[in-house]
Amino acid sequence: xxxxxxxxxxxxxxxxxxxxxxxxxxxxxxxxxxxxxxxxxxxxxxxxxxxxxxxxxxxxxxxxxxxxxxxxxxxxxxxxxxxxxxxxxxxxxxxxxxxxxxxxxxxxxxxxxxxxxxxx
Amino acid sequence: xxxxxxxxxxxxxxxxxxxxxxxxxxxxxxxxxxxxxxxxxxxxxxxxxxxxxxxxxxxxxxxxxxxxxxxxxxxxxxxxxxxxxxxxxxxxxxxxxxxxxxxxxxxxxxxxxxxxxxxxxxxxxxxxxxxxxxxxxxxxxxxxxxxxxxxxxxxxxxxxxxxxxxxxxxxxxxxxxxxxxxxxxxxxxxxxxxxxxxxxxxxxxxxxxxxxxxxxxxxxxxxxxxxxxxxxxxxxxxxxxxxxxxxxxxxxxxxxxxxxxxxxxxxxxxxxxxxxxxxxxxxxxxxxxxxxxxxxxxxxxxxxxxxxxxxxxxxxxxxxxxxxxxxxxxxxxxxxxxxxxxxxxxxxxxxxxxxxxxxxxxxxxxxxxxxxxxxxxxxxxxxxxxxxxxxxxxxxxxxxxxxxxxxxxxxxxxxxxxxxxxxxxxxxxxxxxxxxxxxxxxxxxxxxxxxxxxxxxxxxxxxxxxxxxxxxxxxxxxxxxxxxxxxxxxxxxxxxxxxxxxx
Amino acid sequence: xxxxxxxxxxxxxxxxxxxxxxxxxxxxxxxxxxxxxxxxxxxxxxxxxxxxxxxxxxxxxxxxxxxxxxxxxxxxxxxxxxxxxxxxxxxxxxxxxxxx
Numbered sequence: 001x002x003x004x005x006x007x008x009x010x011x012x013x014x015x016x017x018x019x020x021x022x023x024x025x026x027x028x029x030x031x032x033x034x035x036x037x038x039x040x041x042x043x044x045x046x047x048x049x050x051x052x053x054x055x056x057x058x059x060x061x062x063x064x065x066x067x068x069x070x071x072x073x074x075x076x077x078x079x080x081x082x083x084x085x086x087x088x089x090x091x092x093x094x095x096x097x098x099x100x101x102x103x104x105x106x107x108x109x110x111x112x113x114x115x116x117x118x119x120x
Numbered sequence: 121x122x123x124x125x126x127x128x129x130x131x132x133x134x135x136x137x138x139x140x141x142x143x144x145x146x147x148x149x150x151x152x153x154x155x156x157x158x159x160x161x162x163x164x165x166x167x168x169x170x171x172x173x174x175x176x177x178x179x180x181x182x183x184x185x186x187x188x189x190x191x192x193x194x195x196x197x198x199x200x201x202x203x204x205x206x207x208x209x210x211x212x213x214x215x216x217x218x219x220x221x222x223x224x225x226x227x228x229x230x231x232x233x234x235x236x237x238x239x240x241x242x243x244x245x246x247x248x249x250x251x252x253x254x255x256x257x258x259x260x261x262x263x264x265x266x267x268x269x270x271x272x273x274x275x276x277x278x279x280x281x282x283x284x285x286x287x288x289x290x291x292x293x294x295x296x297x298x299x300x301x302x303x304x305x306x307x308x309x310x311x312x313x314x315x316x317x318x319x320x321x322x323x324x325x326x327x328x329x330x331x332x333x334x335x336x337x338x339x340x341x342x343x344x345x346x347x348x349x350x351x352x353x354x355x356x357x358x359x360x361x362x363x364x365x366x367x368x369x370x371x372x373x374x375x376x377x378x379x380x381x382x383x384x385x386x387x388x389x390x391x392x393x394x395x396x397x398x399x400x401x402x403x404x405x406x407x408x409x410x411x412x413x414x415x416x417x418x419x420x421x422x423x424x425x426x427x428x429x430x431x432x433x434x435x436x437x438x439x440x441x442x443x444x445x446x447x448x449x450x451x452x453x454x455x456x457x458x459x460x461x462x463x464x465x466x467x468x469x470x471x472x473x474x475x476x477x478x479x480x481x482x483x484x485x486x487x488x489x490x491x492x493x494x495x496x497x498x499x500x501x502x503x504x505x506x507x508x509x510x511x512x513x514x515x516x517x518x519x520x521x522x523x524x525x526x527x528x529x530x531x532x533x534x535x536x537x538x539x540x541x542x543x544x545x546x547x548x549x550x551x552x553x554x555x556x557x558x559x560x561x562x563x564x565x566x567x568x569x570x571x572x573x574x575x576x577x578x579x580x581x582x583x584x585x586x587x588x589x590x591x592x593x594x595x596x597x598x599x600x601x602x603x604x605x606x607x608x609x610x611x612x613x614x615x616x617x618x619x620x621x622x623x
Numbered sequence: 624x625x626x627x628x629x630x631x632x633x634x635x636x637x638x639x640x641x642x643x644x645x646x647x648x649x650x651x652x653x654x655x656x657x658x659x660x661x662x663x664x665x666x667x668x669x670x671x672x673x674x675x676x677x678x679x680x681x682x683x684x685x686x687x688x689x690x691x692x693x694x695x696x697x698x699x700x701x702x703x704x705x706x707x708x709x710x711x712x713x714x715x716x717x718x719x720x721x722x723x
Contacts, residue, residue, distance in 0.1 A: 063700065067696075067697045067700060067701070070693050070696060070697060071693060071697055074689065074693040075690070077686050077689055077690055078686065078690070103145060106145045106146075106148060110149065110152065114152075250684070251680075251683060251684045251687055254684070254688070254691070255687055255691065258691045258695070262694055262695065262698055265702065266698060269702055272709075273705065273708065273709045275706075275709050275710065278702065278705050278706050279718045281702050282651065282702045282703065282706055282715075282718065285698065285702055286645075286699075286715070289658045289695055289699065290645050290661075292691075292695075293638075293641065293658055293662050296661075296662060296684075297634075297638055297661065297665040299684070300634075300665045300669045300681075300684075303669060303672050303681055304671075304675070307672075307680075309680045309683075309684055362720070
């Protein structure tokens with residue numbers, strides 16, 4: 001289909017990478033010696049010995065920090081378009097952005113006072 | 121680039137809703153400095169914000185217009201519903217002060233969240249653009265999810281919060297996708313622009329008709345979840361039972377007002393001309409709302425009969441009442457009747473607000489500190505131990521049934537009138553019959569109070585503020601029932617305003 | 624240029640997948656991820672339509688959907704963590720304290 005012309009290089013790269021991986025895996029299987037041992041079949045060969053299961057619980061503190069990060073990070077969605085056309089918009093939009101950030105700061109101040117930013 | 125000047129934004133019209141949202145932000149900070157044992161100060165500050173918004177609303181109500189370049193309308197329709205919502209918020213605060221204290225969940229955030237959700241409903245009443253409706257919907261819902269779980273770590277409350285959250289988020293997704301499809305068919309998210317585009321789209325090829333029908337169906341489903349109509353009602357009894365009682369009272373009225381405001385405005389302003397077949401006289405969504413209203417009335421009223429918990433009973437009763445409002449919405453689909461039907465829906469919502477809040481306030485007074493004592497058996501003997509409270513509860517129950525001289529009767533009267541006027545005779549008959557059925561379970565509460573012997577004294581912690589809430593709603597119920605012209609005249613211009621929006 | 628219809632088809636497929644996920648999954652986090660999938664399907668449709676109509680209404684809508692979704696994530700995860708702390712499970716079938 002002509003509409004997909006622009007994606008042709010990406011498609012070629014995709015096909016090439018799949019073929020390459022398959023080729024290398026098959027060749028090494030066919031011609032290389034295969035002598036498995038406990039160490040070799042471990043998840044990270046030639047790394048350090050695993051000291052615990054990979055799936056384990058994280059302290060809930062990480063979750064709090066992550067949520068705060070999401071909340072304050074997402075506001076960039078509004079700031080980026082504003083910044084791109086900042087010169088055309090001028091003072092009016094600057095004041096609007098200041099109000100917007102002031103409201104964000106209320107939330108930040110609240111989280112701070114409630115101790116959400118303390119690690120312990 | 122042409123930028124609007126400050127005066128073009130008409131910020132004055134947004135003062136009622138904006139001031140409340142702003143006050144919520146300020147109160148969040150003030151509350152940090154209020155000591156833990158004096159949180160009732162936060163409650164009074166919140167109530168002050170509500171009163172300010174109420175007065176500001178009365179001033180704006182007189183002089184309607186649009187703000188934010190047409191995104192926000194301050195017309196009589198919004199003004200009337202704002203009055204309903206602000207009264208709800210005020211009564212909910214009155215109910216909360218002592219309840220939070222005696223159940224040990226007194227935190228300042230409660231009132232901040234309550235103010236935020238109230239401002240969300242007010243934005244919903246005024247929203248004139250699908251994007252604004254969406255933001256207002258979320259501003260309404262997100263604080264309510266937290267409020268429903270406010271009794272955490274109590275499992276029932278947490279469960280209510282999570283259930284409400286999952287189904288609410290699900291419903292919001294439906295709404296957004298519906299809005300996306302309508303935007304796709306018409307090329308705009310502004311309601312007054314959509315109405316022109318609908319006409320053009322209908323004249324064009326078939327695919328945009330499909331998009332419009334799918335889109336309005338999804339929007340109907342999304343808002344249907346919020347106002348709890350069958351088949352989107354499953355969450356209601358569980359959430360109403362698990363949430364703290366003042367929150368239940370608030371959301372049984374507030375969320376419905378917001379949902380119906382958006383529903384009416386979208387259907388009447390943006391989609392009145394959406395017809396399925398060429399040359400249909402009535403709007404294409406009339407059949408859908410008709411069927412949903414009938415199902416809601418039948419299921420809500422019949423399942424309510426078998427309930428043994430007052431909060432679950434009032435939950436099913438609130439589903440049924442959403443059905444009566446939806447009758448008016450369906451009637452609004454007939455072109456000549458849309459004024460009258462809109463007026464009926466508004467009057468019904470106000471009557472329902474007073475009565476339902478009152479019923480919840482009495483139920484809350486009976487409730488024990490650990491959240492038990494909400495069984496219908498707990499009402500036994502109340503007529504002897506607290507005759508006044510029981511008598512007032514009896515009036516609320518009669519008003520919910522729709523007995524003359526109460527607000528509920530006026531509400532039902534105008535709704536049935538509009539339905540008949542619109543020619544939906546079957547629906548009107550279903551409405552009357554289900555009202556009769558509803559008498560079974562409402563009257564059972566009265567029988568329990570006066571004719572059955574209980575184990576003596578129910579907790580009846582009707583502290584002064586709760587009593588004020590009960591008296592206020594009682595007065596509203598009676599005044600509206602005895603002098604209906606007060607409100608029927610008040611909402612005359614409301615319907616006219618809606619009519620001026622409908623081309 | 625890819626036609627708008629194809630984007631909308633994809634959006635519909637994603638939306639249906641999300642809906643099925645909400646209805647069939649039992650883990651609260653996965654249910655919640657399915658809701659996000661539905662919202663993003665709507666975003667895709669909005670952007671595709673915005674390109675078709677050549678105006679910015681759709682883009683504007685998408686910005687708000689993204690931010691509101693983030694707020695929903697924060698509240699939703701908080702509720703799920705709270706439930707997990709008291710029940711040690713986030714299976715939504717095990718939420719049965721409230722039954723009538």
